[in-house]
Amino acid sequence: MLREGKIPADNRVALTPAHCKWIHKTSTEVRVIAQASPERCYSDKEYLAAGVEVREDMTGCDILLGIKEVPAKTLLPGKTYLFFSHTKKQQPDNRQMFRAILEKKITLIDYECLEHDDGQRILGFGFFAGVVGAHNGIMAYGQRTGEYNLGRVHQQQSFRELIHTYFGLRLPEIKVAVTGSGRVAHGVLEVMNLLEIVEVEPDEFLERSFSYPVFTQLKGGGLYEHVQTKTYHREHFHAHPQDYRCTFLPFTRTADILMNGIYWDKNMPRLFEWEDMVHPDFRIKTIADITDDKEGSIPCNLGEASMEAPIYGVDRQTRQRTAPYLPGSVDVMAVGNLPNELPRDASRYFGQQLIKYVLEPLINGGSKIIDRATMVRGGQLMEHYRYLSEYAGVR
Numbered sequence: 001m002l003r004e005g006k007i008p009a010d011n012r013v014a015l016t017p018a019h020c021k022w023i024h025k026t027s028t029e030v031r032v033i034a035q036a037s038p039e040r041c042y043s044d045k046e047y048l049a050a051g052v053e054v055r056e057d058m059t060g061c062d063i064l065l066g067i068k069e070v071p072a073k074t075l076l077p078g079k080t081y082l083f084f085s086h087t088k089k090q091q092p093d094n095r096q097m098f099r100a101i102l103e104k105k106i107t108l109i110d111y112e113c114l115e116h117d118d119g120q121r122i123l124g125f126g127f128f129a130g131v132v133g134a135h136n137g138i139m140a141y142g143q144r145t146g147e148y149n150l151g152r153v154h155q156q157q158s159f160r161e162l163i164h165t166y167f168g169l170r171l172p173e174i175k176v177a178v179t180g181s182g183r184v185a186h187g188v189l190e191v192m193n194l195l196e197i198v199e200v201e202p203d204e205f206l207e208r209s210f211s212y213p214v215f216t217q218l219k220g221g222g223l224y225e226h227v228q229t230k231t232y233h234r235e236h237f238h239a240h241p242q243d244y245r246c247t248f249l250p251f252t253r254t255a256d257i258l259m260n261g262i263y264w265d266k267n268m269p270r271l272f273e274w275e276d277m278v279h280p281d282f283r284i285k286t287i288a289d290i291t292d293d294k295e296g297s298i299p300c301n302l303g304e305a306s307m308e309a310p311i312y313g314v315d316r317q318t319r320q321r322t323a324p325y326l327p328g329s330v331d332v333m334a335v336g337n338l339p340n341e342l343p344r345d346a347s348r349y350f351g352q353q354l355i356k357y358v359l360e361p362l363i364n365g366g367s368k369i370i371d372r373a374t375m376v377r378g379g380q381l382m383e384h385y386r387y388l389s390e391y392a393g394v395r
């Protein structure tokens with residue numbers, strides 16, 4: 001297990017001390033070694049107590065596990081690496097690292113590319129991103145209105161402790177629109193349920209008022225329709241998003257808070273446009289953009305905020321970033337590393353999936369899932385990733 005080299009260092013881990021202990025108990029062939037780190041959400045001491053060797057030099061290890069990008073100069077030749085490389089969309093910042101991976105004849109298995117046969121991602125921190133993002137959205141609305149007060153997630157040691165802070169909280173009659181159907185959306189729904197926000201159907205949400213807080217969940221079919229046929233077919237939409245229009249607009253006129261958890265890319269229609277935000281009926285006051293694409297599905301996502309100051313305002317007329325909670329602005333929560341506020345829970349969930357679907361088959365000779373996620377093997381770009389040739393600097 002590598003120490004995170006990206007700055008600022010990520011505090012999540014691929015395997016918790018309990019996971020390592022379990023691996024040692026169930027396999028005599030595998031030994032986990034942790035590179036010493038002051039930043040992890042589990043301390044070196046906790047790993048040592050679980051029987052994990054903590055050391056600096058990783059040259060004796062066969063498989064190296066990280067979380068985020070590994071700095072090019074620290075990559076060890078000939079090793080097998082697993083981490084989120086953020087290279088499959090040819091992200092310019094990681095080109096040099098990717099080229100070093102090929103030059104150093106490394107094998108790279110990217111967590112993001114580990115998928116079941118039907119394309120569903122196996123590993124991800126989305127659930128806890130949804131939990132933290134939903135909490136922050138509700139917290140920001142409370143700050144704006146002064147009607148209630150919620151603290152920060154990272155002040156709590158764990159999700160369980162966070163839940164205790166919800167005891168006795170009485171929310172006003174807010175309406176929350178939740179978009180998406182993946183892991184992020186599941187995390188959001190968890191918080192909605194814990195806060196006893198009642199789920200209602202989209203049509204009721206649009207047409208009725210309620211004397212208690214409510215939310216509605218909008219999945220693909222509730223958000224998009226084919227321009228001509230006015231229907232929605234998931235696979236067709238994924239392949240031809242440009243043929244669809246978004247049907248979210250009426251919700252901008254009924255929701256107080258938007259929790260955005262969809263998958264988005266630039267061929268997809270946005271949820272609404274800047275022009276819609278100046279309409280007198282635009283009601284949304286707080287947007288938790290957990291999806292978090294700058295100027296993406298949410299036009300007023302002006303770029304990331306930090307965990308330290310997660311909320312900023314955006315003036316609906318001038319489109320400029322402002323302080324949060326001003327009368328003419330919408331509050332936006334757009335943080336890219338939300339699970340870092342609950343790193344121990346997020347790591348526990350991640351490690352479980354990693355052991356189940358990746359480490360066991362990896363050690364026992366591989367699997368189709370691993371093959372598909374292997375971007376580079378021994379310095380060679382794999383067939384599936386040939387489209388990255390130019391990015392990787394190979395012919």
Ligand SMILES: NC(=O)c1ccc[n+]([C@@H]2O[C@H](COP(=O)([O-])OP(=O)(O)OC[C@H]3O[C@@H](n4cnc5c(N)ncnc54)[C@H](O)[C@@H]3O)[C@@H](O)[C@H]2O)c1
Pocket residue numbers: 120121124125126127129180181182183184185237238261262263264289290291292335336337338339
């Ligand atoms: N801010 C953060 O800290 C943070 C953390 C994790 C995820 N995210 C982002 O949140 C978004 C949702 O993540 P998730 O973990 O819920 O993802 P997920 O993989 O669990 O679910 C994504 C959903 O989108 C659908 N989908 C997949 N590919 C699609 C395509 N090509 N076109 C249309 N729909 C598609 C899937 O069917 C699934 O229902 C992503 O954009 C992700 O990058 C942000």
